[in-house]
Amino acid sequence: MPMNDIRYDVFISFKNTDKDNNPTEDSQIAAILYKELEQRGIKAFFSNVRLFQFGEAAYKDAIEKALDDSKVLVAIATNEEFLNSKWVKYERESFHEDILAGRKENAYIVPYIKNINVNSLPRSLRGYETFQINNNVEEVVMFIIACLKKNNEYKEKKFEKSLTTGKNVSTYDPTKGKELKRLKIQSDYTRPADMPAIEYCLKNLPHKDKIYILDAGCAYGYVTSNRFSKIENAFTLGVDISNKCLEYAREHNHSDNIVYEYLDLENEDFDDNLTSLMEKYSIDKFDIIFSSLVIHHLKNPNRFLRKIRKYLSKDGFIILRGSDDGSMVSCGDDGLINKIIDMHVKTDGISDRFNGRKLYGQLIASGYKNVKMMSYIKDTSSLDIDEKEDVFLERFAYRKNYLQNAFEKDPYNIEKKNALEAMVYALDMLENKFSEESFWYCEIDFVAVAKRV
Numbered sequence: 251m252p253m254n255d256i257r258y259d260v261f262i263s264f265k266n267t268d269k270d271n272n273p274t275e276d277s278q279i280a281a282i283l284y285k286e287l288e289q290r291g292i293k294a295f296f297s298n299v300r301l302f303q304f305g306e307a308a309y310k311d312a313i314e315k316a317l318d319d320s321k322v323l324v325a326i327a328t329n330e331e332f333l334n335s336k337w338v339k340y341e342r343e344s345f346h347e348d349i350l351a352g353r354k355e356n357a358y359i360v361p362y363i364k365n366i367n368v369n370s371l372p373r374s375l376r377g378y379e380t381f382q383i384n385n386n387v388e389e390v391v392m393f394i395i396a397c398l399k400k401n402n403e404y405k406e407k408k409f410e411k412s413l414t415t416g417k418n419v420s421t422y423d424p425t426k427g428k429e430l431k432r433l434k435i436q437s438d439y440t441r442p443a444d445m446p447a448i449e450y451c452l453k454n455l456p457h458k459d460k461i462y463i464l465d466a467g468c469a470y471g472y473v474t475s476n477r478f479s480k481i482e483n484a485f486t487l488g489v490d491i492s493n494k495c496l497e498y499a500r501e502h503n504h505s506d507n508i509v510y511e512y513l514d515l516e517n518e519d520f521d522d523n524l525t526s527l528m529e530k531y532s533i534d535k536f537d538i539i540f541s542s543l544v545i546h547h548l549k550n551p552n553r554f555l556r557k558i559r560k561y562l563s564k565d566g567f568i569i570l571r572g573s574d575d576g577s578m579v580s581c582g583d584d585g586l587i588n589k590i591i592d593m594h595v596k597t598d599g600i601s602d603r604f605n606g607r608k609l610y611g612q613l614i615a616s617g618y619k620n621v622k623m624m625s626y627i628k629d630t631s632s633l634d635i636d637e638k639e640d641v642f643l644e645r646f647a648y649r650k651n652y653l654q655n656a657f658e659k660d661p662y663n664i665e666k667k668n669a670l671e672a673m674v675y676a677l678d679m680l681e682n683k684f685s686e687e688s689f690w691y692c693e694i695d696f697v698a699v700a701k702r703v
């Protein structure tokens with residue numbers, strides 16, 4: 251099972267076994283902390299001693315990747331000997347060096363110790379706030395969360411249920427798997443779906459010297475740049491919750507008339523945060539609010555639509571693009587597509603897979619007027635073999651990520667492991683079908699356009 255897709259927030263550093271090869275007290279403390287963090291949706295790296303059977307290099311590869319990912323390293327030790335053991339020292343010191351060299355911004359080491367005099371801590375631990383191991387693990391967990399919040403990497407998801415799926419909110423992560431590549435392909439293939447809607451809005455807006463566009467959930471900026479950079483009198487604000495995507499967008503999809511900023515569309519301070527961004531760029535209202543493939547990830551899409559409506563100019567338009575797993579028709583896939591969708595829909599933490607058909611009602615329910623569906627049908631009949639491979643990547647390959655997330659959260663659950671393996675197998679079979687000449691696939695991109703009043 252390839253596990254290198256996991257991105258870690260926290261690295262738990264501890265001595266695993268003592269000189270007689272028995273588990274240390276440190277490893278038990280680490281396991282308790284790991285569980286507490288996982289329950290809060292925080293991905294922690296808990297070194298896997300089994301990797302040693304493949305040699306030191308395998309272990310080192312795994313920890314290097316986790317050290318690179320993590321923003322917090324918790325240094326657990328119940329005595330000085332363990333604190334200075336080979337790997338514990340290596341992990342802590344390389345993390346500390348990354349901080350000193352500026353390779354890690356807003357990163358923290360959290361010494362979590364007992365039986366060790368604070369004054370005799372090694373240099374790489376001095377200067378960090380120290381926590382004593384006692385019965386209250388909550389205290390150190392809260393401190394870790396505060397550190398992660400400084401990086402905007404922590405979003406409390408534990409008790410949140412999506413109002414549309416009834417399951418835990420979407421665990422979608424645009425930085426996971428092949429999403430960077432997939433979102434680029436998707437942006438190219440969905441241009442014909444968006445352009446009639448965008449042109450319709452531009453044609454029907456009253457003349458203005460400058461028009462302001464919001465792209466809500468812009469990810470890497472592929473769609474933002476492709477659809478809006480060439481509109482001469484437009485200024486576009488792209489917002490997203492993923493800082494990693496935004497950094498990429500600023501570097502690779504920049505344009506004089508586009509800016510990319512952090513904004514959580516569901517945060518309780520959404521109004522204040524959006525208002526200060528609008529003030530920063532002297533935006534009074536938006537003329538077009540655009541959002542593609544985003545609201546099906548939100549916990550409460552209607553609340554977002556209601557709130558954002560207030561920021562639309564009187565004559566302004568909203569454009570939403572959604573997708574719907576019920577819109578797929580195919581011939582020659584031996585029922586694989588239905589099986590894949592069935593497995594996907596049963597997974598916890600998925601987005602709303604039937605969002606496309608709901609856009610019309612969601613807009614009406616959220617106060618918008620003149621809702622038009624300008625949907626677009628695409629099929630594989632005119633595509634060559636490489637383009638068909640792209641459609642497979644865009645529409646299917648990523649579905650394993652949700653099952654992988656579910657499995658990673660519960661790695662000892664055999665059901666989840668089996669489901670992931672079955673999905674990987676079915677996707678491999680379907681990928682081959684997409685390259686068969688007689689196989690045909692068709693689906694609808696749902697695009698809704700509406701007015702504020």
Ligand SMILES: C[S@@+](CC[C@H](N)C(=O)[O-])C[C@H]1O[C@@H](n2cnc3c(N)ncnc32)[C@H](O)[C@@H]1O
Pocket residue numbers: 424433436437466467468469470472473489490491492495513514515516517541542543544547548
């Ligand atoms: C499937 S991607 C679509 C990206 C882009 N609109 C496109 O069409 O290529 C969904 C995006 O929504 C963002 N997103 C999800 N929840 C969000 C939230 N609460 N606030 C802001 N962005 C969010 C994700 O980070 C991700 O970049």
